[in-house]
Amino acid sequence: MGASTKGADMPEIAEALSRMEGMLPAVGTERVALDKAAGRVCAESLAARLDAPPFAVAAMDGYALRWADAGAPLRCLGTARAGDPLGGPVSPGTCLRIFTGAPVPPGADTVVVQELAEAAGDRVRILPGAEPHRHIRAAGDNLRTGAPILRPGTRLTARHVGLLAAAGHAEVAVHRRPRVAILSTGNELSERFAVDRGAQILDANRPALKALVQAWGGVPRDLGIVPDEPDALSSALARVLDAGDIDLLVTSGGASVGDFDLVCPTLAALGFAPAFRKVRMRPGKATLFGQFGGLPVLGLPGNAVAALVSALVFLRPALSLLAGTGRAALPEERAILATPLPATGPRTTFLRGRLDRGPAGGAVFAVLADQDNAMLSGLAEADALVLRPADAPPAAAGEPVSIIRFDRAPGF
Template sequence: MSDEPAAPTLALAQARARMLAGVMPIAERETLPLMQALGRVLAEPVTAQVDVPGHTNSAMDGFALRSADARGETSRLRLIGDSFAGHPFAGPVGPGECVRIMTGGVLPEGADAVVMQERTRREGDDVIVERPVDPGNSIRPAGEDLTRGQPVLDAGRRITPADMGMLASGGAAQVSVFRRPRVAFYSTGDELRPVGTPLKPGQIYDSNRYSLHALLSELGVELLDLGVVPDDPTALKTTLRRAAGECDAVVTSGGVSVGEADHVLDVLESVGDVGFWKVAMKPGKPLAFGRVDDALFFGLPGNPVSVVVTFLQLVRPALVRLAGSWPRPPLRMPARLAAPIRRNPGRLEFQRGRLAHDEAGATVAPLGHQGSGVLRSMSEADCFIVLPADCAELAAGDRVSVEPFAQPVWNGSADDWCEKE
């Protein structure tokens, strides 16, 4: 591998846009019972099979009546029956009459309003309404939430817990979803050893594969763990061909720099195509993206923090797109620095921080050593402090932009993404 980059260094926004443009979403589908569809991506739009609610009903416990009979300061009405959820009152409500009704109970014929029971009192079989009642008061019209034939969810949406309830209410007993992406992952490096085995001088435990396993598991993809591959071109080529043959995407860590033992890019160029391999971000500048046959390839750096940062900023959006959805752009928010930051300008940087709140709003504290090999900074953090490339020095109290680790990832829009120069 020469010392010259295969392509110009790209801004993060450019790299992300090009990755997304190069992803062809999975087309294979399967039909699942609704109860098994949580977290899956819809392959077809879903429409409501019924009106929701199916009948005009009460929004609270009270009495169904004709609003024309309750126009005065107080009104006396005769109680003629009950309407409970699932057990409607059979018959109309006439002048001067009312029906006791529970939340969700069907509004009886003739009634056009409900008065909550706290605004009434009982006198034998009569109900005294203690204030005027307007037409439509405390009722939920039929079809207020969904109407029969109305689109409920579009294709490409990842089904959330709230979606499950809405799909069920609209009568969707089963849904068509895209197949889950199959993703192979492995670490490269002669120095890596399995956790639980003794270490010899110069050896370290393979932590990156555990981070990748967790990050991929959160996305709900099918995993193929290929372990640790030594820094040997033949072994790397054999493993890469196997991974590409069995999976839709391959994610590796290590071997994408320009050292003499960094063979991943050479191997990738011999069996596939390299899209780009340098991104103007810190940590995580050396990064390979390409394709081997029909499989996407993501070659991440070897430093532990760089693996997590590059996965979250670049690989995760691409895998969301591969799954058939669109990723959400990173959600950022302002916060005040709790301590000063001094750095060398030059690249967009993702420092690790911890958020807090006081009477003036959000604050963020940088977490000690920000080196790309200090994984503890990721473990203790709950956000990235996003520092522009030209930022050099910040004082305590200065405003910065932060990206919380916990934020929406799925169900974005194609309009959210464009390549920025």
């Protein structure tokens, strides 16, 4: 997917993504409690507010003592459990029965595990095999006050939330979820099949795109279906701009050059500044991106497979840029072809297929026979795309290829 200088009006994928990058600044921030932070993107540098643990604690059940006294029977002073207040010091010739997580008393430098100690009344004898200076977690072993723990741009997981809690943070600044308006165009489209409406196609693109936006960290806003009429489309686009609360507009359909493909001319009449109007890829050539009135617009093809492949290539990184994580790369990896492939022609080509595991344990990719760009059934059956460079020669079965596994782009 290397950048190309040929066809400035129809860039390669990498060049198109590069043009998008400067037009998608990260959205604003908000503070959320830790129980709302998972999946959000951290927007601040954070440091530990305290030592963790805040005091030395026992790492095992056993006896806390001074190792210098371990050669003779010791008098047990009592018991310390997790949550007990810090007691008095261990003096020479004494020990303390202690449990995991309990504060280690002053003076003790060793916890001997209970299996290596023998108790009789209040006397404890240390058995052979015990080792000095073991089984104590020193104060600050996990975290030191002021130590950096998180950087901006980190997508927060349960691990990060736990770390924040251990470091003394009850809330965190995160980037607001990008708000994405989704619009379908086409006289033929319908939300529900009606017998008396004549020829119609149920709109699959908006439901699928809303699902992708949500899975990839955004908040979808459904703008419905707009007919192929310039005034209707112009009015819908103007309403989005006037609302002023959308971070990205995504359209599907009407982005090609047919008589009723009105997205490009309607946007142009509204002052649209394009970054690109086509992309050197298949499917997905009729993908456009730019801005009007400061609002970024991603126009996707109308064919369902082309729309979703383009969403994987362009919408996913657009959302990651808006969310503050930087541009998400396509999750490429290598596989071996199970079936031969023809030459690709002048565009980067994505073909749907199934993955299996080969005799050596590696991934084996078999291309599906039906590659029709309007047939979602084949995309739903597939579990990966093979990515073929422009002008690639035929590939024989057994050759290595680049693939994009759907489970590496959750939600697709």
